[in-house]
Amino acid sequence: xxxxxxxxxxxxxxxxxxxxxxxxxxxxxxxxxxxxxxxxxxxxxxxxxxxxxxxxxxxxxxxxxxxxxxxxxxxxxxxxxxxxxxxxxxxxxxxxxxxxxxxxxxxxxxxxxxxxxxxxxxxxxxxxxxxxxxxxxxxxxxxxxxxxxxxxxxxxxxxxxxxxxxxxxxxxxxxxxxxxxxxxxxxxxxxxxxxxxxxxxxxxxxxxxxxxxxxxxxxxxxxxxxxxxxxxxxxxxxxxxxxxxxxxxxxxxxxxxxxxxxxxxxxxxxxxxxxxxxxxxxxxxxxxxxxxxxxxxxxxxxxxxxxxxxxxxxxxxxxxxxxxxxxxxxxxxxxxxxxxxxxxxxxxxxxxxxxxxxxxxxxxxxxxxxxxxxxxxxxxxxxxxxxxxxxxxxxxxxxxxxxxxxxxxxxxxxxxxxxxxxxxxxxxxxxxxxxxxxxxxxxxxxxxxxxxxxxxxxxxxxxxxxxxxxxxxxxxxxxxxxxxxxxxxxxxxxxx
Numbered sequence: 319x320x321x322x323x324x325x326x327x328x329x330x331x332x333x334x335x336x337x338x339x340x341x342x343x344x345x346x347x348x349x350x351x352x353x354x355x356x357x358x359x360x361x362x363x364x365x366x367x368x369x370x371x372x373x374x375x376x377x378x379x380x381x382x383x384x385x386x387x388x389x390x391x392x393x394x395x396x397x398x399x400x401x402x403x404x405x406x407x408x409x410x411x412x413x414x415x416x417x418x419x420x421x422x423x424x425x426x427x428x429x430x431x432x433x434x435x436x437x438x439x440x441x442x443x444x445x446x447x448x449x450x451x452x453x454x455x456x457x458x459x460x461x462x463x464x465x466x467x468x469x470x471x472x473x474x475x476x477x478x479x480x481x482x483x484x485x486x487x488x489x490x491x492x493x494x495x496x497x498x499x500x501x502x503x504x505x506x507x508x509x510x511x512x513x514x515x516x517x518x519x520x521x522x523x524x525x526x527x528x529x530x531x532x533x534x535x536x537x538x539x540x541x542x543x544x545x546x547x548x549x550x551x552x553x554x555x556x557x558x559x560x561x562x563x564x565x566x567x568x569x570x571x572x573x574x575x576x577x578x579x580x581x582x583x584x585x586x587x588x589x590x591x592x593x594x595x596x597x598x599x600x601x602x603x604x605x606x607x608x609x610x611x612x613x614x615x616x617x618x619x620x621x622x623x624x625x626x627x628x629x630x631x632x633x634x635x636x637x638x639x640x641x642x643x644x645x646x647x648x649x650x651x652x653x654x655x656x657x658x659x660x661x662x663x664x665x666x667x668x669x670x671x672x673x674x675x676x677x678x679x680x681x682x683x684x685x686x687x688x689x690x691x692x693x694x695x696x697x698x699x700x701x702x703x704x705x706x707x708x709x710x711x712x713x714x715x716x717x718x719x720x721x722x723x724x725x726x727x728x729x730x731x732x733x734x735x736x737x738x739x740x741x742x743x744x745x746x747x748x749x750x751x752x753x754x755x756x757x758x759x760x761x762x763x764x765x766x767x768x769x770x771x772x773x774x775x776x777x778x779x780x781x782x783x784x785x786x787x788x789x790x791x792x793x794x795x796x797x798x799x800x801x802x803x804x805x806x807x808x809x810x811x812x813x814x
Contacts, residue, residue, distance in 0.1 A: 326350050329597055336561035342601040346507030347488055350593060354582070357401065357514045360478055361408045364446050367474045367509050385413040386444040386473075388437055388459050390420050390427045390451055394480050396517040401480060405450055416440065420458065426630060427454050429461075429494045437462035446474040449508075452525075453484035453633075457492035460505035472506070479513040481521040482529035482589045483634050487511050488596030491605060497690040498624055499772065500617045502605050513593065515586040523580050523745075524632065524754070526588060530577050530744040531638020533570075533591055535612050536563045537732035537740075538644040542610030544730055546776040548716050548723060550709035551702065552606060559602040560730070566594045570740060578745030611647060611769060611777040615640035618765035618772060619757060625685035629755055635747045639757075639800075642741070642748060643766055645734040646799035647778045652724060654787060661717045665786035669707050674699065674771075681768040698774040706776065706784070713784065734800060738807035748804035759797075767793045 326349065333345065348367065351359050368383055387406055394401040402417070409415045418440035422433050441447045441462045449459025456477045463475040479487045486493065492505040518526065540560055547555035570591075576584025599605045616636035623630050655662060667673055678699055682692040706713065716723060732740075741748040750757035757765075767790065770779040782788040 329594060332562050332565055332594070333558070333597075333601060336565075337556075337558040337601075341556060342558055343603050345597055345601050346490060347509070347511065347597060347600070349510035349512075350488065351510065351512040352515070352586070352590060352593065354515045354586070356512055357396065357404060357478075357517065358408060360405050360448065360476065360512050361412055363510045363512060364409065364448065364474065364476055365412055367476070368446060371471075371474060382412070382414045383445040384443060385409050385415050385446045385448060386441045387415055387417045388420060388440070388447060388449045388451075388455060388462065389417060390455055392451065394451065394517070394521075396514070396520050401478075401517055402450060405448065405478060409448065413446070416444070420455070427458075429454060429457050429492065433458060434461055434465075434494075438465045441466035441473060444473045446476065448476045448478060450478040450480065452481055453486045453493075456487045456508075457494070457505070460490070460492050460508060461494070463508075464506040475506070475508045476510045476512060477508040479511055479589070480517055481525040482513075482518050482585060482592055483521075483525040483632065484529065484532055485592040485595040485599075485608070487513070488593045489600040489605075491599070495624075497694045498621065498686060499691055499694045500620055502609075507600060511593065513589050515582055515589060518589055519580060519582040519585040524635070526577060526580070526585055527744055527746040528632035528634035528638070529588055529592055530574065530634070531632075531636070531641070531741065531746045532634030533588065533595065534638050534641045534732075534737060534740060535608050535610070536567060536595060537737055538612055538641045538648070538730075539606070539608045539610035541648060541727050541730035542644075542775075542777040543604075543606045544727060545778065545781065546606065548712070549706065549776055549781075550712045551705045551776040552604075554602060554604045554606070556602060559598045559607050562594065562598050563608075566591050566598075571743070574740050574744040578743060606775060609775070611644040611779050612637050612640035614769035614773060614775065614777065614779075615643060615765050618769050619753075619761070621682070621685060621691065621772070622761060622765070623755065625691070631753050631755055631757075635753055638741050638746050639748060639750055639753060640766075642734055642737055642800040642803055643796060644778065645731050645737050646796045646803065647782065648727070648731045649734060649799065650792070650796055651778055651782060651787070652728060655717075655720055655724070661720065662785050664710070664714065664717075664784050668784045668786070669703070669710070671700065671703060674703055677768075678771050681764075681771050695772045699771050702774040702776060702780070705774075706780070713781075734803035735806065738803040739810065741804075742807045742811045748807065749801060762797060763790070763793055766797060 490507040546552035573584040750762040
């Protein structure tokens with residue numbers, strides 16, 4: 319059995335086991351080629367997919383298929399070899415290949431309109447597109463291949479994964495930069511993902527450690543997703559994706575130290591876990607499955623860095639650190655409600671739209687003089703606020719019966735102490751000061767305090783806001799809890 323068949327058979331078996339009623343969306347990823355020394359499979363995978371797509375009766379021979387190879391300016395190596403050159407030479411044996419180097423003039427490529435236009439133009443006449451690189455190239459490839467239609471059909475899309483830094487290779491959405499704000503938008507599934515474990519293990523260690531941080535969001539975000547369903551702002555909640563994530567999460571503690579040491583076997587385990595995570599969000603029909611408070615905080619940091627002309631930090635590394643904050647916020651919520659003899663009351667000020675708009679303006683107004691960021695954030699937050707107001711009765715009922723829901727919500731969040739220990743074992747960042755660029759206490763407090771204002775996604779921060787428990791002192795308490803968990807995990811590691 320090929321690596322492609324084995325990997326996808328495993329995924330399909332997991333989905334069938336946990337979704338027997340077939341309520342989830344179908345998985346559009348046709349091939350997942352994961353293993354050591356599978357770069358040579360890129361050309362064969364493209365050829366196989368083109369053959370599957372060919373019309374019956376198509377004559378053999380004729381013009382060679384056209385392939386666009388999308389890359390950025392970053393050099394990627396496997397040992398002494400340039401990965402982009404290797405793949406291009408292999409593709410050129412069977413196809414007419416055009417290498418398109420995407421460049422927006424910055425040290426780090428961004429998914430902005432000009433870059434998407436360039437990529438789409440390069441893909442428009444292609445029979446197949448190979449997007450080779452990191453998560454940004456993967457996102458661009460999905461959008462460009464969706465937009466570029468040849469004779470009414472988009473080209474075959476193969477993503478070649480070169481680092482285990484994010485889980486977005488195997489889903490059907492892309493993260494774009496819109497008026498300076500990161501937004502997740504529908505794009506398309508890749509037809510195949512080729513993940514060469516040797517290449518990924520040779521990536522800078524910080525990339526794969528960031529991927530471990532990204533992976534840990536499955537230990538916090540599902541609780542936000544379930545909470546949003548209880549509140550009534552989330553309509554796509556389904557238990558099956560949670561069962562899939564539990565299966566992926568089994569045994570993390572056994573291989574996480576290997577990620578920190580850069581061991582190929584552990585990096586392959588991480589790559590597999592991220593691949594299944596991406597598929598989970600695709601079949602669930604929403605990224606909320608794995609994107610909660612921790613992702614909002616990461617996006618807030620990106621907003622600040624971009625607005626001030628600073629390098630953007632690695633998304634996964636930021637998510638890992640913010641995951642500790644999310645776990646700490648959940649712990650504070652549970653403790654406060656448990657300590658109360660009566661159900662907590664909702665804060666009337668939290669439903670005041672005029673007050674909320676002022677808060678959004680104050681939070682984001684200093685980031686750009688024209689107010690585009692604040693306007694974009696308010697457009698999303700206003701929708702969330704209206705939805706919460708319309709479901710106020712459900713929120714109050716949930717709080718009245720909190721003891722019925724608390725055990726389930728607790729089970730979806732890994733304790734901050736365990737989360738910190740996992741991050742330390744993988745040598746991933748656990749504190750804001752350990753990120754690159756480092757995040758000051760003031761910036762961390764701003765990002766955490768205002769993360770709920772940037773997006774139409776209900777998280778534990780929104781519930782704390784509704785209860786009047788998200789004031790500066792409350793945010794400070796959450797940050798102190800997260801800092802303490804990270805510090806204790808470091809001390810335990812040193813003692814061991």
